[in-house]
Amino acid sequence: MKLLYFAWIRSKIGIAEEEVAPPTEVTTVGALLDWLAARGPNYAEALKARAVVKTAVNQEYVDPDHPVHVGDEVALFPPVTGG
Template sequence: MKVLYFAWLRDRVGTAEETIETPAEVATVADLMGWLAGRSDGHAKAFATPDQVRCAIDQAFAGPDASVSDAAEVAFFPPVTGG
């Protein structure tokens, strides 16, 4: 799957996107965030406070319990506010 990072998550991870293959036990957004946090110090910093990270799966907002099993693209970004 392709994983996209936006704003400060991109800065901490050090890349805007990466293509990954996850192990079978990574089934949900929360699982993916935990697994990604173990990939590098930058990933660990990006996902240190998971409640401050939002996610979209194939361009649709998704919560921590959403399945990533069939996802082609998962995007992580900070909370967004409008004005």
């Protein structure tokens, strides 16, 4: 699974992207975020305001109950504002 991190999420985690192999029980976006937050303090800090973290799976916005699979591309980013 390819993970992409954007804006302050990238800054807090310390990398822009990575390939991961979550455990088989990680079957939804919400479970993936829980697993990531448990990987270390930088992940926990980046994901502590989970209500504002937006997630896209294969370039489509999704909810926390959306399924994830091996081979998916999952992007995590904060809300985007413009002016």
